[in-house]
Amino acid sequence: MKEWKLALPLHAEFRTLPMLFYVPPLLPVMAKTGDGVYDSSNEELFSPIEKARLPMEYLARLFSAGNVEPVRLALKKQYAIRLFKRMETVGDMDPAVVKQALAEVGCSEAEAEQIYRLTSLPTVDDRYVIPPMHREEAMQMLNDDVLADKGEAGFGFREAPARGA
Structure with a gap:
């Protein structure tokens, strides 16, 4: 996760060596309900990360001492992988858009597949690393x-x- 720059340490401002890393979540987009209708105010299937419910600055203060770029890169990489897997499984995404999204975050298709496997299909041993007694x-x-x-x-x-x- 650190190699792919998805995991970020919590409270980097304390200047200690981090022992716990978090992968910031891809959040739902801003939306409103009215007259029994849920309106996400977005025309695309997957909305861009800039329209997430939590502001990017809030996540940056939480995970990277106010530096927005590492958080933005982690979220954009997750977004690109989501687009890649949608193109691969459903086939309704434009391959040029997906390749551009992967190129923006410096991710290959093989790396995207590895990240998907580790983040979506891990075993309990892969998900939790518990130190020995x-x-x-x-x-x-x-x-x-x-x-x-x-x-x-x-x-x-x-x-x-x-x-x-």
Whole structure:
């Protein structure tokens, strides 16, 4: 996600190394209801990101310390991938428009397919990266000398910690 410049760190202004990254959402467009009709005031099937309900500046303050360009690039890339997949599956999008949208964000068709697969069809293991448990605690159950185990890591056989007395 960082390689494709889709994931943005939360609160970049704190000047710490980010450990949590967010992919900004493609939001619905501004619309109104009146006389029982939902009017999106947009003629296109997919509206441009500039007409989203949340202002771009708000998302920029949230994700990039007020810098609008990284957020705009991430949203435009998602928009281009949405157009690409619509062209591929339904076939009602103009290929020239889709190629131009992909070129604007510097994305190839193969990369767009990879991004789609990772963002739309991931397994639970792909979606959540959970750090491993503390191995030193398990080693301390086996042996009181944890520092010796750290110095000898990789030698000998692995032994699972025994539970109970």
